[in-house]
Amino acid sequence: MEELPNGFTGFNRRGPGFTSAGDAMRKARRSAEMGRDETHYRESGRKAAQHGWQLPREKLIVGEQRRGMGPQTDPTDMKRYLRVPDVLAGEFGPVYDMQALAEIPEYDRRWSWVEISLSAIRHNTMTVKNSLQPGVRLMAVVKADAYGHGAVQCARTMLNSGAEQLGVATVDEGIELREAGIQAPILILSEPPISAIPLLLAHKLLPSVYTVEFAVRYAEAADSIDQRAPYHLKVNTGMNRIGVHYSEVTEFLRQVSFHRALDLVGTFTHFATADEQDTMEIERANNRFLTALDAMEAVGIDPGIVHSSNSAATTRFPQLQYDMVRVGLSLYGYYSTPEMFGMIDLIPAMSVHARITDVKNVPLGEGVSYFLTYRSGGYAKVCTVPIGYADGLRFGLSNKIDFVMEGRQHPQVGNICMDQCMFEVSQRTRGASFEHLDPQIGDEVLIVGAQGDAFATIDQMAEVLGSMSYEVCIGFGNGRMPRVYV
Numbered sequence: 001m002e003e004l005p006n007g008f009t010g011f012n013r014r015g016p017g018f019t020s021a022g023d024a025m026r027k028a029r030r031s032a033e034m035g036r037d038e039t040h041y042r043e044s045g046r047k048a049a050q051h052g053w054q055l056p057r058e059k060l061i062v063g064e065q066r067r068g069m070g071p072q073t074d075p076t077d078m079k080r081y082l083r084v085p086d087v088l089a090g091e092f093g094p095v096y097d098m099q100a101l102a103e104i105p106e107y108d109r110r111w112s113w114v115e116i117s118l119s120a121i122r123h124n125t126m127t128v129k130n131s132l133q134p135g136v137r138l139m140a141v142v143k144a145d146a147y148g149h150g151a152v153q154c155a156r157t158m159l160n161s162g163a164e165q166l167g168v169a170t171v172d173e174g175i176e177l178r179e180a181g182i183q184a185p186i187l188i189l190s191e192p193p194i195s196a197i198p199l200l201l202a203h204k205l206l207p208s209v210y211t212v213e214f215a216v217r218y219a220e221a222a223d224s225i226d227q228r229a230p231y232h233l234k235v236n237t238g239m240n241r242i243g244v245h246y247s248e249v250t251e252f253l254r255q256v257s258f259h260r261a262l263d264l265v266g267t268f269t270h271f272a273t274a275d276e277q278d279t280m281e282i283e284r285a286n287n288r289f290l291t292a293l294d295a296m297e298a299v300g301i302d303p304g305i306v307h308s309s310n311s312a313a314t315t316r317f318p319q320l321q322y323d324m325v326r327v328g329l330s331l332y333g334y335y336s337t338p339e340m341f342g343m344i345d346l347i348p349a350m351s352v353h354a355r356i357t358d359v360k361n362v363p364l365g366e367g368v369s370y371f372l373t374y375r376s377g378g379y380a381k382v383c384t385v386p387i388g389y390a391d392g393l394r395f396g397l398s399n400k401i402d403f404v405m406e407g408r409q410h411p412q413v414g415n416i417c418m419d420q421c422m423f424e425v426s427q428r429t430r431g432a433s434f435e436h437l438d439p440q441i442g443d444e445v446l447i448v449g450a451q452g453d454a455f456a457t458i459d460q461m462a463e464v465l466g467s468m469s470y471e472v473c474i475g476f477g478n479g480r481m482p483r484v485y486v
């Protein structure tokens with residue numbers, strides 16, 4: 001038996017070839033779900049296209065034209081970027097106008113960017129809000145910079161379209177929203193370190209609480225400056241991530257009840273299986289939550305705002321909405337499970353764009369990109385776009401996805417590099433007739449987006465990667481590419 005440095009023995013570590021019953025079940029389920037994969041992303045692509053989530057083909061447009069300065073303006077007219085006329089600068093050389101230089105947009109410095117449709121965010125928020133049971137409040141979850149869509153911009157749009165509260169993961173995410181002037185209640189969805197308590201009080205951020213020590217230190221800190229210490233109690237009903245065990249909730253409250261500054265303003269749990277087809281586990285978790293709420297009622301404690309549901313649970317189980325729901329993914333326009341397609345109408349808010357930086361004919365049999373994993377079939381034009389795995393276009397997608405240009409899907413070919421990758425425009429292009437396609441440097445390509453019947457979706461990439469839409473959109477949005485709001 002292997003001795004591990006922390007004193008644990010390795011006895012429960014799996015040997016090679018070990019398959020638990022759970023693993024076998026998961027594997028079976030995964031392969032059953034495989035049959036649905038194609039429908040899953042085709043459906044979200046179709047929905048995107050239906051909602052006019054498309055772009056006309058654009059020829060090269062430089063920043064001056066985008067900014068309405070007219071096509072005649074020369075982007076390299078250097079006179080506009082100098083502070084003093086050249087003759088006066090003399091022997092020290094030109095003095096640049098840093099402000100004028102800063103006005104050259106990021107998407108004209110490198111040809112890849114992310115567009116976020118705030119009207120899609122608005123549509124999704126109103127749709128979710130209208131689907132709720134009467135009187136149920138909507139907390140918009142904007143953690144991880146709004147899943148890569150930009151926390152401040154999204155939070156403002158969501159609050160203007162029916163959301164009442166905001167949920168974040170970290171204290172700094174809460175502070176960012178406060179510093180942008182947002183006044184709505186902000187819940188931190190986990191318990192921060194005790195050392196962050198002064199920040200909670202100063203910025204009026206609500207913590208989720210599940211340890212006695214945090215509760216007491218928080219209350220004492222608030223009391224010392226004559227403030228209240230409002231919080232939401234997190235209940236563990238079986239996910240076993242964080243929370244007071246559902247059977248110990250009244251005992252926990254008894255232990256902290258001596259402190260007069262504490263205000264229990266909400267009680268909540270989080271389900272581990274809200275998007276799973278089988279509903280047995282979520283029913284079990286909800287029964288545990290009800291047990292905890294009943295126990296609180298029995299000793300006369302008001303649980304405040306009761307909430308349990310994320311996106312999937314909100315739409316799939318309206319009876320679990322309680323007083324409020326915490327919705328993230330749906331507001332950005334992604335479906336947690338294919339089952340939700342018929343239940344709610346969402347529009348993906350993120351599209352990813354690039355412009356062609358190189359075009360070449362690659363003769364039959366020649367390879368493309370590192371390790372030459374792709375070989376040209378001839379008669380193909382290989383185009384390069386400046387987006388790679390450092391921008392969220394994950395290496396695991398290499399040779400397995402299509403991009404969209406001129407209303408057609410074009411296969412990405414060769415290994416995806418850190419900052420660039422290639423795609424092929426040829427007769428094997430999906431949906432192409434034998435019409436001539438003539439890609440040029442500067443032409444716009446959709447890495448994620450829809451145009452006519454052609455689409456490339458985040459859901460599709462998530463399927464290829466064995467990941468989830470959450471991770472893929474965060475990868476694009478929170479990486480190196482500029483975000484543009486449209």
Ligand SMILES: *Cc1c(COP(=O)(O)O)cnc(C)c1O
Pocket residue numbers: 141143189270309310311312326327328329330336
């Ligand atoms: C992230 C999160 C949510 C939102 O989940 P979605 O599936 O994106 O709707 C809700 N509750 C908690 C506790 C979370 O961490």
